[in-house]
Amino acid sequence: DAAVTQKPRYLIKMKGQEAEMKCIPEKGHTAVFWYQQKQSKELKFLIYFQNQQPLDQIDMVKERFSAVCPSSSLCSLGIRTCEAEDSALYLCSSGQQNTLYFGAGTRLSVL
Amino acid sequence: GEQVEQRPPHLSVREGDSAVITCTYTDPNSYYFFWYKQEPGASLQLLMKVFSSTEINEGQGFTVLLNKKDKRLSLNLTAAHPGDSAAYFCAVSPYGNEKITFGAGTKLTIKP
Numbered sequence: 001d002a003a004v005t006q007k008p009r010y011l012i013k014m015k016g017q018e019a020e021m022k023c024i025p026e027k028g029h030t031a032v033f034w035y036q037q038k039q040s041k042e043l044k045f046l047i048y049f050q051n052q053q054p055l056d057q058i059d060m061v062k063e064r065f066s067a068v069c070p071s072s073s074l075c076s077l078g079i080r081t082c083e084a085e086d087s088a089l090y091l092c093s094s095g096q097q098n099t100l101y102f103g104a105g106t107r108l109s110v111l
Numbered sequence: 112g113e114q115v116e117q118r119p120p121h122l123s124v125r126e127g128d129s130a131v132i133t134c135t136y137t138d139p140n141s142y143y144f145f146w147y148k149q150e151p152g153a154s155l156q157l158l159m160k161v162f163s164s165t166e167i168n169e170g171q172g173f174t175v176l177l178n179k180k181d182k183r184l185s186l187n188l189t190a191a192h193p194g195d196s197a198a199y200f201c202a203v204s205p206y207g208n209e210k211i212t213f214g215a216g217t218k219l220t221i222k223p
Binding site: 033040041042043045048056091092098099100101102103104105 | 142145153154155156157160198200202204206210212213218
């Protein structure tokens with residue numbers, strides 16, 4: 001299995017605070033996706049990078065999140081002002097040739 | 112865009128029985144098909160990748176069937192065991208495009 005690394009594994013923030021989580025894609029993978037998953041239910045697509053450039057993202061990300069891939073070996077997803085509804089597992093995945101491999105995720109709790 | 116419907120959302124079977132999870136998709140250009148397994152508290156693990164040209168794929172203890180005419184993908188677990196208890200997600204992708212669409216998931220429980 002490919003190795004996608006996410007840090008931190010757990011993150012606790014108060015409402016209104018900023019949050020940041022990082023992802024190290026598998027070496028050589030050109031595509032990076034971020035998903036949000038609440039209570040082990042469906043995956044919600046957030047943003048997609050190809051060769052470090054954002055190609056697609058949902059409105060929520062444009063409005064309240066910040067996501068960048070400053071290098072091929074590091075991406076980050078940030079929330080400018082955390083809200084209770086942001087509590088979720090954030091999954092980073094990287095891939096190429098149409099196959100995605102997932103990191104262990106960052107579990108964010110907003111109190 | 113692509114729509115993927117996964118059924119059932121919850122499935123409970125006895126140990127040793129078979130289990131079937133089905134996904135239907137809408138885009139006739141879909142070319143790559145995936146099944147992922149997510150154990151409780153864990154991330155998604157790639158179970159199998161299927162190409163459009165292959166209708167039957169077998170793994171350890173399961174079979175993946177692709178019916179392109181009906182645009183249906185199924186995961187068939189034979190002789191389920193406790194380690195199969197997990198959430199399963201199908202995913203679909205068109206050829207030459209990295210955009211992958213996931214099903215809503217099926218939570219499978221294996222009863223002793």
